[in-house]
Amino acid sequence: MITVRVRFFAGHRDIVGRAEIDIMQEEGATVGSLWEQLTAEHPRLAGYTGRLLYAVNQEFATPATELRDGDEVAFIPPVSGGRGAAGGQEP
């Protein structure tokens, strides 16, 4: 098992009720599998699926990014009243 720290911001933090949690994951867990687990535990998060960005250790990541022990994972809800996250990392 590995342990990762998850950071929550803005609307996500309001739903989860915490700014960060430490959570254990199976070896081979990915950003995407962690998000699925969190949406199961906090169903209101599921409304963000497909319109959020992901970061691991302060760098943009994808749902396929594999997690390592000690990683800091951030799920980034749509930002600043902008045009939404559909564009991902590249315009």
Place this chain on the structure above:
Amino acid sequence: MSQFQPFLITEAPLDPAPLVAFVQTPSDGAVVTFAGVARNHFGGRATAYLSYEAYAEMAGPVLQQIAEEARARWPIGKVAVHHRVGRLEIGETAVLVVVAAPHRQEAFQAAAYIMDRIKEIAPIWKREHWADGEAEWRE
């Protein structure tokens, strides 16, 4: 006195003067300053004040990454971006984007591009505090 940081997330009020001084060089004929300012309405509803929150450890580097994207697209000089967090009253500046370039077209285009990208990917969130007492994240 700490050294000037071109890409900064701060709780302090924003002042464009040090950003302009930082970006300008003798080879630049244009310096564009964009200020995003807290507005008293959104969608016909009155706003009392705004608050901004950032993933600060990541947001500063993302601002620099966005400036590098702009530099890959246009022949521009130096760039500085400061974004404020915390509570902002109406009329206060939330973000400053300052771009120097040899010619004005590139400076205008790059500044607009940088602001658009901030609104797409910079991990900074705005909370609208309505005059009627409700509040919501702008998502």
